[in-house]
Amino acid sequence: MTQSPSGQVAAPAAPEAPSGPLTGVWADLVGQSEAVTILRRAVAGGLHAMTHAWLVTGPPGSGRSNAARAFAAALQCPDGGCGTCRECRSALSGAHPDVTLVRTEKLSIGVDEVRDLVRKAAMSPTMGRYQVIVIEDADRITTQGADALLKSIEEPPPRTVWILCAPTADDVIVTIRSRCRQVGMRTPADADVVRLLINRDGADPAMAEYAARAAQGHIGRAKALARSEESRAARRTVLQVPSRLADLDAALTIAAELVDTATDEAKKVTDVLDDREKKELQEALGYGTKGARPRSAAAALKSLTDQQTARAKRLRRDALDRSLTELTTWYRDILAVQTGAVELDAASAAPGEGRVPGLINTDMRDEIGAAAGASTPERTLACIDAILACREALMHNVAEVLAVEAMLVRLSGLGR
Numbered sequence: 001m002t003q004s005p006s007g008q009v010a011a012p013a014a015p016e017a018p019s020g021p022l023t024g025v026w027a028d029l030v031g032q033s034e035a036v037t038i039l040r041r042a043v044a045g046g047l048h049a050m051t052h053a054w055l056v057t058g059p060p061g062s063g064r065s066n067a068a069r070a071f072a073a074a075l076q077c078p079d080g081g082c083g084t085c086r087e088c089r090s091a092l093s094g095a096h097p098d099v100t101l102v103r104t105e106k107l108s109i110g111v112d113e114v115r116d117l118v119r120k121a122a123m124s125p126t127m128g129r130y131q132v133i134v135i136e137d138a139d140r141i142t143t144q145g146a147d148a149l150l151k152s153i154e155e156p157p158p159r160t161v162w163i164l165c166a167p168t169a170d171d172v173i174v175t176i177r178s179r180c181r182q183v184g185m186r187t188p189a190d191a192d193v194v195r196l197l198i199n200r201d202g203a204d205p206a207m208a209e210y211a212a213r214a215a216q217g218h219i220g221r222a223k224a225l226a227r228s229e230e231s232r233a234a235r236r237t238v239l240q241v242p243s244r245l246a247d248l249d250a251a252l253t254i255a256a257e258l259v260d261t262a263t264d265e266a267k268k269v270t271d272v273l274d275d276r277e278k279k280e281l282q283e284a285l286g287y288g289t290k291g292a293r294p295r296s297a298a299a300a301l302k303s304l305t306d307q308q309t310a311r312a313k314r315l316r317r318d319a320l321d322r323s324l325t326e327l328t329t330w331y332r333d334i335l336a337v338q339t340g341a342v343e344l345d346a347a348s349a350a351p352g353e354g355r356v357p358g359l360i361n362t363d364m365r366d367e368i369g370a371a372a373g374a375s376t377p378e379r380t381l382a383c384i385d386a387i388l389a390c391r392e393a394l395m396h397n398v399a400e401v402l403a404v405e406a407m408l409v410r411l412s413g414l415g416r
Helices: 033-045 064-076 086-093 111-121 143-154 190-201 205-215 219-227 229-239 248-285 297-338 362-373 377-395 400-412
Strands: 053-057 099-102 131-135 160-166 181-184
Touching (some): 033 064, 033 181, 064 131, 099 111, 111 131, 111 143, 143 160, 190 205, 190 219, 205 219, 205 362, 229 297, 248 297, 248 400, 377 400
Parallel strands (some): 053 160, 053 181, 099 131
């Protein structure tokens, strides 16, 4: 803080964005120069100036978890996050003894897990400069868990740093977020995502452009679309749903298909994890060895089964939500044409390829134009509202099939 000639105290200067492209552990944080500047300055300030509790927020796909991991690595790196030294590599991979990375597949993070983290946070670092605890899903901490975390955040050991991540600050219990320094991530621009896919992943420029536009700033989704024909095919299938809604039977059939697809996607992840976790628990409980099994074995196995069921539910609903997001882009494009925000006859953004500036689904230009002419903006808005209502119903634990059926009936116009 500085004092002006008039005696008023001037606000501190806004942090300057890093000059040139981001490098080292920060290289993948495209479009986040302001957030990176704040985190870099915190690293450079050293122990005497360190804030010991951070909350990194940003929309899905913005890179908030990557930012937290990069920050943790930079805190341990002698060069502030070079990305190549042993400290950086081990911190980013989760192998550093003084960096704890927490990412849950469950619906919540309970008090017992938080207490374990608090005990870890109280330890002095063994190799690094700090004891760093990264919780990638801080919005899933229960009220009891927040109570257990509160004291450690209020009065942390001098070399402990908590880094919490959540979509928004409001998603985190107020007693926790009020004691954290907040750093906001933004949705990266398509051009930034395109450059990342080309430079980091070696994507073809045309494919990178398609993936970035379709993913709408979600870097992980853009990477999947650029690399996987299966992901692109699944997206096309979702975008074809509106054209298949001929009657009630079709709506019910498609609802079952969407839920089944989400279930299969979740199973690809959970089957391997479930088997491994069960075997590890059985070994820990003495299964397959001589001697009596602990009396707590049945309870431990039941607890594991409950956790695995909750994880499968979360992954299934995440997969369904991706489909709903894709479906929203279809109606968004239609509304953009109907309201004149996008001109289908405008000059092509990429000559010779039929792309239209402003459209998300540029490869479906003709279908979008036909659908826009066959409906009204009011009807299109009603369809978008139906998708939002479905997402909200899923958040409130309405059965997936029922929620999706209700949405598709409304999209088909049968529910008007």
